[in-house]
Amino acid sequence: MRVIFLVFVSNFKRALSSKKKFVINLLIPVITIILAMFVNYISTPSLNLGIVKNVDFQEGNRIISLLENTKGIKVTITDDKLIKTETILGKYDGVITLNRSFKKNKAKEIDNYFSFYNVKDTKTNDMMKKLVEIYLVSNKPINMESAISEIQSGTLSKEERIMSFLATVLLITTVVNAAVMLRDREENTFYRFMYSPNKKFKYILGNILYNYVFSYIQLVIAITITNILGMRLETSFGILLCYGLLLTLLMTTFGTFIACIFNKELYANLFAAAISLILSLIGGTFIIYDKMPKGLQLLSTFTPNRWIIKSVQYLEKGTVSNVNPMIVLVIFSVIFSIAAAFMNVMKKVEFK
Amino acid sequence: MNGFIKLMAYGLQRRIKDFFIIIYSVVFPLLEILLLGYLATNFFKGDSAITSNHYYTLVLLPFYLLTSVITVAYVAKDESLRKTAYRFIIAPIDNGAIVLSKVLSCTIVIWLCSAVNLLIVRVLLGVSFGSSTPIILLMFFTETFMASAIGIYLGICIKNFGTIKGILNIPLTIFGLLGGTFFPAGSLGDTFEKISYISPFTWINKGLIAAVYDNDITILIYSIVVTLVIAIVFSVLSVISFKKEAFL
Numbered sequence: 001m002r003v004i005f006l007v008f009v010s011n012f013k014r015a016l017s018s019k020k021k022f023v024i025n026l027l028i029p030v031i032t033i034i035l036a037m038f039v040n041y042i043s044t045p046s047l048n049l050g051i052v053k054n055v056d057f058q059e060g061n062r063i064i065s066l067l068e069n070t071k072g073i074k075v076t077i078t079d080d081k082l083i084k085t086e087t088i089l090g091k092y093d094g095v096i097t098l099n100r101s102f103k104k105n106k107a108k109e110i111d112n113y114f115s116f117y118n119v120k121d122t123k124t125n126d127m128m129k130k131l132v133e134i135y136l137v138s139n140k141p142i143n144m145e146s147a148i149s150e151i152q153s154g155t156l157s158k159e160e161r162i163m164s165f166l167a168t169v170l171l172i173t174t175v176v177n178a179a180v181m182l183r184d185r186e187e188n189t190f191y192r193f194m195y196s197p198n199k200k201f202k203y204i205l206g207n208i209l210y211n212y213v214f215s216y217i218q219l220v221i222a223i224t225i226t227n228i229l230g231m232r233l234e235t236s237f238g239i240l241l242c243y244g245l246l247l248t249l250l251m252t253t254f255g256t257f258i259a260c261i262f263n264k265e266l267y268a269n270l271f272a273a274a275i276s277l278i279l280s281l282i283g284g285t286f287i288i289y290d291k292m293p294k295g296l297q298l299l300s301t302f303t304p305n306r307w308i309i310k311s312v313q314y315l316e317k318g319t320v321s322n323v324n325p326m327i328v329l330v331i332f333s334v335i336f337s338i339a340a341a342f343m344n345v346m347k348k349v350e351f352k
Numbered sequence: 353m354n355g356f357i358k359l360m361a362y363g364l365q366r367r368i369k370d371f372f373i374i375i376y377s378v379v380f381p382l383l384e385i386l387l388l389g390y391l392a393t394n395f396f397k398g399d400s401a402i403t404s405n406h407y408y409t410l411v412l413l414p415f416y417l418l419t420s421v422i423t424v425a426y427v428a429k430d431e432s433l434r435k436t437a438y439r440f441i442i443a444p445i446d447n448g449a450i451v452l453s454k455v456l457s458c459t460i461v462i463w464l465c466s467a468v469n470l471l472i473v474r475v476l477l478g479v480s481f482g483s484s485t486p487i488i489l490l491m492f493f494t495e496t497f498m499a500s501a502i503g504i505y506l507g508i509c510i511k512n513f514g515t516i517k518g519i520l521n522i523p524l525t526i527f528g529l530l531g532g533t534f535f536p537a538g539s540l541g542d543t544f545e546k547i548s549y550i551s552p553f554t555w556i557n558k559g560l561i562a563a564v565y566d567n568d569i570t571i572l573i574y575s576i577v578v579t580l581v582i583a584i585v586f587s588v589l590s591v592i593s594f595k596k597e598a599f600l
Contacts, residue, residue, distance in 0.1 A: 084565040090532070090539040092538075117398075118399075120397065
């Protein structure tokens with residue numbers, strides 16, 4: 001036990017020898033959380049509608065004014081000729097064009113007077129159509145926020161986004177920390193250790209412990225600063241800290257496994273950066289699971305990132321569909337630990 | 353003129369066999385179009401005329417054409433790396449012929465790669481731009497001309513290639529993000545839209561999409577003229593600032 005503790009402490013001392021690097025490493029997750037909050041802010045569900053007035057008439061103006069007062073919708077009146085271009089480039093979620101004038105209660109076939117365009121899906125066109133149909137007979141603006149959230153379904157909650165972003169970054173930092181073992185091999189420090197009457201297992205455990213504690217400190221600092229800055233999260237601080245223990249365990253075991261695959265620190269770090277981005281992409285950090293093609297959805301089920309998002313949903317809502325995501329995360333950790341141990345057994349120490 | 357033609361023919365042969373140019377101009381863009389096109393399949397379901405493959409073909413090809421600045425910068429130092437610098441110093445060839453042969457050979461080969469990409473996505477993914485294809489190719493040509501001229505200029509002026517790569521990668525990626533290369537960025541608000549005007553990709557992508565889907569070539573014509581002017585300016589600057597000793 002004493003040897004494990006010594007390895008753990010010596011790793012901390014090594015990390016502290018470059019204080020600037022140490023502080024930057026500790027604060028990387030904070031930047032990640034701020035980025036996640038920003039992404040969440042800009043992806044708040046809302047509908048940007050472009051209105052093209054090919055004809056100017058009283059009834060049309062009434063409908064436009066009602067659309068402008070509809071909650072959850074941002075209306076821009078435009079005479080833009082590049083309607084399709086602007087819609088494709090995302091400026092408008094949908095465009096309503098007023099083609100012919102009509103008088104109140106006279107517009108029977110809505111398609112004769114209006115045209116609707118969007119590139120995302122058919123639902124948005126249906127919603128715009130329904131909205132105009134309502135306003136043809138009503139004078140009261142309605143609240144569309146819930147309908148829009150439903151259409152743009154699948155956007156991640158703050159907690160889901162923060163945890164999935166943190167997982168992406170933590171995987172990279174845990175590999176960087178675990179790669180200390182590879183550096184030790186490269187610089188022959190490991191061989192000195194092996195000449196001592198201590199076992200390899202203690203050295204590895206000491207490193208894993210250091211990696212785990214360091215990653216957990218990173219996570220605690222990130223969540224604490226988020227709280228201090230007043231960025232409100234739905235899940236309580238205590239629960240997030242407890243959940244952090246599991247997330248860090250998963251990332252540490254995964255990071256150690258990756259470090260065990262390679263012989264050189266550089267390769268391990270490069271691989272970690274690539275694999276963490278790929279897993280995040282497939283796992284649903286950047287592209288919403290519901291919007292993924294079916295093949296990718298299937299692939300997504302086998303990534304830890306997908307289960308991290310599911311586990312945060314579990315924390316928020318407390319409901320489980322079939323499998324408890326927390327248990328899946330533990331299983332992933334066990335698998336990575338076994339794989340790391342196996343890789344270590346395979347790597348024989350060649351005494352120089 | 354004779355020197356220019358010979359160097360040009362030699363340059364074309366070299367560039368066609370250049371592994372880096374083929375990888376960066378054909379393989380990478382195609383892989384990214386396939387990947388992003390697949391990932392974003394469900395984001396383009398409203399209009400059958402525009403699929404994710406159409407979108408990413410139109411925005412990723414210009415992006416990779418401009419990133420070829422980095423590859424071209426290496427071409428500028430070809431003689432230095434191949435240790436043929438002394439032959440060039442002794443040879444009775446003027447600076448203009450050396451520099452312009454490099455700029456034009458890179459332009460032609462990289463542009464051909466983009467045309468090959470268009471052909472491959474047409475055959476493989478069924479992505480066709482109909483009557484807009486000639487003007488798209490013209491835009492690609494002037495953009496490649498601009499990228500080659502800037503690349504050669506940087507290759508001549510900056511000695512450290514690591515610095516070139518490091519410096520260029522960041523603004524190119526930021527410009528890509530602003531111009532909607534990785535995802536349609538128009539939904540990010542008015543402020544973001546105003547900032548995005550500084551990105552050349554904003555104009556090129558908008559021009560290309562407008563030409564194909566709104567039959568409006570105004571923005572594309574402006575983009576072609578501006579890129580052509582920049583290309584000519586940088587070509588002239590390269591000729592002026594080039595010294596044969598730079599190869600040493």
